[in-house]
Amino acid sequence: xxxxxxxxxxxxxxxxxxxxxxxxxxxxxxxxxxxxxxxxxxxxxxxxxxxxxxxxxxxxxxxxxxxxxxxxxxxxxxxxxxxxxxxxxxxxxxxxxxxxxxxxxxxxxxxxxxxxxxxxxxxxxxxxxxxxxxxxxxxxxxxxxxxxxxxxxxxxxxxxxxxxxxxxxxxxxxxxxxxxxxxxxxxxxxxxxxxxxxxxxxxxxxxxxxxxxxxxxxxxxxxxxxxxxxxxxxxxxxxxxxxxxxxxxxxxxxxxxxxx
Amino acid sequence: xxxxxxxxxxxxxxxxxxxxxxxxxxxxxxxxxxxxxxxxxxxxxxxxxxxxxxxxxxxxxxxxxxxxxxxxxxxxxxxxxxxxxxxxxxxxxxxxxxxxxxxxxxxxxxxxxxxxxxxxxxxxxxxxxxxxxxxxxxxxxxxxxxxxxxxxxxxxxxxxxxxxxxxxxxxxxxxxxxxxxxxxxxxxxxxxxxxxxxxxxxxxxxxxxxxxxxxxxxxxxxxxxxxxxxxxxxxxxxxxxxxxxxxxxxxxxxxxxxxxxxxxxxxxxxxxxxxxxxxxxxxxxxxxxxxxxxxxxxxxxxxxxxxxxxxxxxxxxxxxxxxxxxxxxxxxxxxxxxxxxxxxxxxxxxxxxxxxxxxxxxxxxxxxxxxxxxxxxxxxxxxxxxxxxxxxxxxxxxxxxxxxxxxxxxxxxxxxxxxxxxxxxxxxxxxxxxxxxxxxxx
Numbered sequence: 016x017x018x019x020x021x022x023x024x025x026x027x028x029x030x031x032x033x034x035x036x037x038x039x040x041x042x043x044x045x046x047x048x049x050x051x052x053x054x055x056x057x058x059x060x061x062x063x064x065x066x067x068x069x070x071x072x073x074x075x076x077x078x079x080x081x082x083x084x085x086x087x088x089x090x091x092x093x094x095x096x097x098x099x100x101x102x103x104x105x106x107x108x109x110x111x112x113x114x115x116x117x118x119x120x121x122x123x124x125x126x127x128x129x130x131x132x133x134x135x136x137x138x139x140x141x142x143x144x145x146x147x148x149x150x151x152x153x154x155x156x157x158x159x160x161x162x163x164x165x166x167x168x169x170x171x172x173x174x175x176x177x178x179x180x181x182x183x184x185x186x187x188x189x190x191x192x193x194x195x196x197x198x199x200x201x202x203x204x205x206x207x208x209x210x211x212x213x214x215x216x217x218x219x220x221x222x223x224x225x226x227x228x229x230x231x232x233x234x235x236x237x238x239x240x241x242x243x244x245x246x247x248x249x250x251x252x253x254x255x256x257x258x259x260x261x262x263x264x265x266x267x268x269x270x271x272x273x274x275x
Numbered sequence: 276x277x278x279x280x281x282x283x284x285x286x287x288x289x290x291x292x293x294x295x296x297x298x299x300x301x302x303x304x305x306x307x308x309x310x311x312x313x314x315x316x317x318x319x320x321x322x323x324x325x326x327x328x329x330x331x332x333x334x335x336x337x338x339x340x341x342x343x344x345x346x347x348x349x350x351x352x353x354x355x356x357x358x359x360x361x362x363x364x365x366x367x368x369x370x371x372x373x374x375x376x377x378x379x380x381x382x383x384x385x386x387x388x389x390x391x392x393x394x395x396x397x398x399x400x401x402x403x404x405x406x407x408x409x410x411x412x413x414x415x416x417x418x419x420x421x422x423x424x425x426x427x428x429x430x431x432x433x434x435x436x437x438x439x440x441x442x443x444x445x446x447x448x449x450x451x452x453x454x455x456x457x458x459x460x461x462x463x464x465x466x467x468x469x470x471x472x473x474x475x476x477x478x479x480x481x482x483x484x485x486x487x488x489x490x491x492x493x494x495x496x497x498x499x500x501x502x503x504x505x506x507x508x509x510x511x512x513x514x515x516x517x518x519x520x521x522x523x524x525x526x527x528x529x530x531x532x533x534x535x536x537x538x539x540x541x542x543x544x545x546x547x548x549x550x551x552x553x554x555x556x557x558x559x560x561x562x563x564x565x566x567x568x569x570x571x572x573x574x575x576x577x578x579x580x581x582x583x584x585x586x587x588x589x590x591x592x593x594x595x596x597x598x599x600x601x602x603x604x605x606x607x608x609x610x611x612x613x614x615x616x617x618x619x620x621x622x623x624x625x626x627x628x629x630x631x632x633x634x635x636x637x638x639x640x641x642x643x644x645x646x647x648x649x650x651x652x653x654x655x656x657x658x659x660x661x662x663x664x665x666x667x668x669x670x671x672x673x674x675x676x677x678x679x680x681x682x683x684x685x686x687x688x689x690x691x692x693x694x695x696x697x698x699x700x701x702x703x704x705x706x707x708x709x710x711x712x713x714x715x716x717x
Binding site for chain 1: 298299300301302303304305326327328329330331333334338339342345346349350351352353355396400401404410411412413414416423424427428430431434442443444445446448449456457619693
């Protein structure tokens with residue numbers, strides 16, 4: 016009798032996030048049923064009541080760590096996962112909620128909630144890699160669904176995913192878009208931001224606002240001086256770096272340099 | 276994910292019992308449910324929300340007013356357009372600017388795309404499997420491939436409308452205060468026409484199909500709240516109206532509605548002052564605006580057995596399908612009458628002021644208010660998402676449903692309780708500023 020090849024098990028985990036990155040999997044309308052053929056979707060509560068026990072071959076982790084409970088839960092996820100991939104800015108950099116890391120979380124809690132004593136939260140929102148070993152990360156706010164399909168496909172075929180670490184500028188040039196910063200004086204984070212979106216904002220006459228986080232070896236300080244020459248105020252430069260990837264080190268340092 | 280304390284036990288006339296679900300599936304975000312039954316009476320029913328809070332209102336202070344649409348979009352990956360629309364309009368009101376003409380129509384088109392994408396996700400992938408006894412849409416697809424494929428194709432169309440107008444389906448980059456960064460050319464929109472015509476037929480089939488699902492008899496007395504507009508089915512504009520007599524502008528919202536903070540939830544519970552629970556969402560919009568639906572949608576609703584009002588939340592799946600038909604029909608009208616505007620946006624200059632606005636997110640009314648200073652820096656922000664407004668109604672439904680169905684087996688009752696929550700298409704990520712279910716029988 017021929018051995019039945021078992022399908023690899025895929026799990027999706029959520030921490031503090033907007034659900035947008037895991038939604039990218041359901042947004043693969045043309046590919047979803049094929050993906051479900053290739054892997055066993057074993058733990059994906061947003062899509063299914065059926066929970067199949069681990070261990071899991073691939074774990075996709077969305078969201079950042081913001082509560083004492085989640086700081087423990089992530090270790091359980093790691094222990095039950097062969098290959099752990101963080102998906103999106105929250106999981107890879109702490110997300111927009113990491114803006115609390117620059118302020119006083121107690122003040123935020125009492126501003127949003129009338130009874131802050133019911134709220135259990137950590138003072139910082141931190142990326143998954145601060146807590147456990149991460150095998151691979153997919154950037155973006157949200158991630159690009161084609162990068163997600165590439166990742167799953169690469170893992171199933173035992174090859175390295177083709178996810179380029181270069182800047183948005185490279186994608187922009189390839190699309191033949193005229194540089195919005197040079198030609199129109201629009202401040203753009205493209206030179207320091209990792210590719211993956213397809214240079215979306217510049218193709219809409221808008222400067223990149225950094226959804227995919229710092230590219231490899233970004234020169235954020237130099238970009239800051241270019242923005243200064245465009246007469247961008249220090250406060251605005253600070254806020255630009257302090258967005259969805261505020262707590263990623265190169266962006267964090269750049270924003271702190273422009274803080275009063 | 277179920278935690279069954281009595282898993283596998285058949286229905287015994289148990290006097291006391293706990294029904295609980297620690298981690299609700301097929302909803303957006305993290306929540307659970309808890310129902311405690313003693314001496315064959317329901318003692319309490321709670322929707323537990325443990326989604327970690329993210330403090331958006333806290334860190335919006337100190338940001339530029341122009342950043343609000345990009346930042347608030349990140350509250351929810353399913354309905355980012357809703358946040359972009361409520362925040363943009365609130366800021367424009369604060370600055371004394373009105374966006375009209377084709378730019379207004381493009382915003383409505385963008386919203387149509389989000390309604391289609393979000394409603395279809397819920398109808399086919401999150402809600403329908405409950406009625407047919409499947410764990411999820413992927414298992415449903417094994418027995419009903421044509422149905423699920425129709426859903427996926429419709430969902431893709433909704434996403435593609437959002438992409439053409441907004442730049443991408445999740446967290447669109449193109450909307451801004453005053454309009455858009457770039458407006459689509461007529462031919463870009465015309466390219467969608469044939470698919471939208473198909474989608475109108477597919478929505479009609481969706482309505483007919485959802486009408487055949489088995490519905491429990493569960494009519495409730497709700498106070499419905501939605502926007503109402505004199506000329507159109509509401510999306511971006513209108514007065515806040517309720518079925519029990521409220522008829523106000525968005526700026527007076529907090530005079531009539533309030534939020535309270537309860538221990539079992541990181542989402543605040545909203546209520547009508549001095550009255551209590553109310554319901555927002557597709558059923559509220561439908562009941563308060565039936566006459567504003569196009570004839571094709573009114574006819575289809577009638578053929579599906581819906582009256583001018585619907586009071587059974589289980590049937591919200593039909594109402595969502597009717598609204599999907601409406602959104603496809605509306606999108607087609609907008610595209611056919613589209614002329615590309617000369618400028619993609621109008622200038623909005625900041626001034627020291629406060630702006631309030633409500634729009635209709637797929638899940639219901641979404642209230643935003645902001646105060647800004649003369650430099651456009653946000654000094655105060657308040658956001659009340661639909662799911663926190665519906666929490667009391669959800670808990671009341673759980674209480675009512677379990678009281679009526681104590682004869683059901685534990686497993687059956689637990690699944691039904693989950694369904695009671697899913698009827699609302701709750702978006703927990705949104706409500707945390709926001710879901711968890713346990714049924715307790717002592």
